[in-house]
Amino acid sequence: MRVYLDHNATTPLRDEVVETMTGVLRDTFGNPSSTHEEGQAARRAVDHARESVAALLGVGAGDVLFTGGATESNNTVLLGMLPALAGDKRHIVSSVGEHPSVEAPLEVLERRGWRVTRVGIDADGLLDPAEVAASIEPDTALVSIIWANNETGVVQPIARIAELARERGVLMHTDATQAVGKVSVDIADMPVDLLSLTGHKLNAPKGIGCLLVRESIAFSGILHGGPQERGRRGGTENVACIAGLGAACELAIGELPERATLYAQLRDRLWDGIAAKVPNIARNGSETRVLPNTLNVEFAGAAGELLLQALDVEGVAVSSGAACHSGSIEPSAVLVAMGRTPEQARGSLRLSVGHGNDDSQIDRVLAILPDLVRRARSAE
Numbered sequence: 001m002r003v004y005l006d007h008n009a010t011t012p013l014r015d016e017v018v019e020t021m022t023g024v025l026r027d028t029f030g031n032p033s034s035t036h037e038e039g040q041a042a043r044r045a046v047d048h049a050r051e052s053v054a055a056l057l058g059v060g061a062g063d064v065l066f067t068g069g070a071t072e073s074n075n076t077v078l079l080g081m082l083p084a085l086a087g088d089k090r091h092i093v094s095s096v097g098e099h100p101s102v103e104a105p106l107e108v109l110e111r112r113g114w115r116v117t118r119v120g121i122d123a124d125g126l127l128d129p130a131e132v133a134a135s136i137e138p139d140t141a142l143v144s145i146i147w148a149n150n151e152t153g154v155v156q157p158i159a160r161i162a163e164l165a166r167e168r169g170v171l172m173h174t175d176a177t178q179a180v181g182k183v184s185v186d187i188a189d190m191p192v193d194l195l196s197l198t199g200h201k202l203n204a205p206k207g208i209g210c211l212l213v214r215e216s217i218a219f220s221g222i223l224h225g226g227p228q229e230r231g232r233r234g235g236t237e238n239v240a241c242i243a244g245l246g247a248a249c250e251l252a253i254g255e256l257p258e259r260a261t262l263y264a265q266l267r268d269r270l271w272d273g274i275a276a277k278v279p280n281i282a283r284n285g286s287e288t289r290v291l292p293n294t295l296n297v298e299f300a301g302a303a304g305e306l307l308l309q310a311l312d313v314e315g316v317a318v319s320s321g322a323a324c325h326s327g328s329i330e331p332s333a334v335l336v337a338m339g340r341t342p343e344q345a346r347g348s349l350r351l352s353v354g355h356g357n358d359d360s361q362i363d364r365v366l367a368i369l370p371d372l373v374r375r376a377r378s379a380e
């Protein structure tokens, strides 16, 4: 029996999502742009999903633009919309804790002459909204801050940051990829202008996501082509995946906040067990301002990669650093930004729970972990 504790890397599809998608793949093959019944059936499937995503986020359906995932959403904001919207402005405020799909486009912009202020994070992984506000300059075009970090799960004070950006007349973008489906990401009353998410972190498929763009904001995309998505993203819609994302959002609407409570119980059972059974460990990141499913633990003196492999052999999937970086021995940049030494960062593992996990799985991990940590430490 495998125990999958890597839900921040990706999540299994829910049965309801598979059923919705299978139905669409089999029966709803039309092109949503076609005016005949086959096409209009596909159009209805896309429209229905758009309503579901919008309902989860507390926005209007017209604000939802389907994309190929959060990487595309983040690139669309930074490399598509921003250059078109910014006029003479050439400055962005972001943070040292962003996902590479924000950080890499920021570096592209820097090479094109933009300036980026990356606000730091403290030992708990939190940034100070006042520092974000103080970093805003007369030519700041955008504030882009991650909602919750993929490695530590630390949740930033996005509502406050968005208010401060709005007061200063600056657009606010947040990459909410890790938060959506785990905690409430209802931005009905939040001055967030742009928000990115991806389906596969909330039990929908990979390769589908969305960018929320308030209708008041002039849009400029990066995929030019047909009139799809009201001309904002050319390319025939991925109808089945869009329907799958919609179904996952409907599940999230029905299950939050019970889902968050369950995840937190499992995560806390794991942490309490580790703390009781394994010496010389420390938790990375705030214990209160954190996603309910995420635990990042430093096993002092053990190589995280070795421990990850040993756990995998025993049937347990976890992650060291960000999943996109696994295989690389670079210490996690986020942990280093929180003041951990490269050695401490390399000794850290991310354990993220989700749908399908239960107490017995957590107990199985706790039964094997102390010995594996002992062995990983003595292998150093």
Ligand SMILES: Cc1ncc(COP(=O)(O)O)c(C=O)c1O
Pocket: 008, 009, 068, 069, 070, 071, 072, 099, 101, 146, 148, 149, 150, 175, 177, 178, 198, 199, 200, 207, 209, 324
């Ligand atoms: C915070 C965050 N942003 C963006 C992404 C990119 O999502 P995708 O690979 O689906 O485009 C991820 C996925 O790892 C993420 O965790």
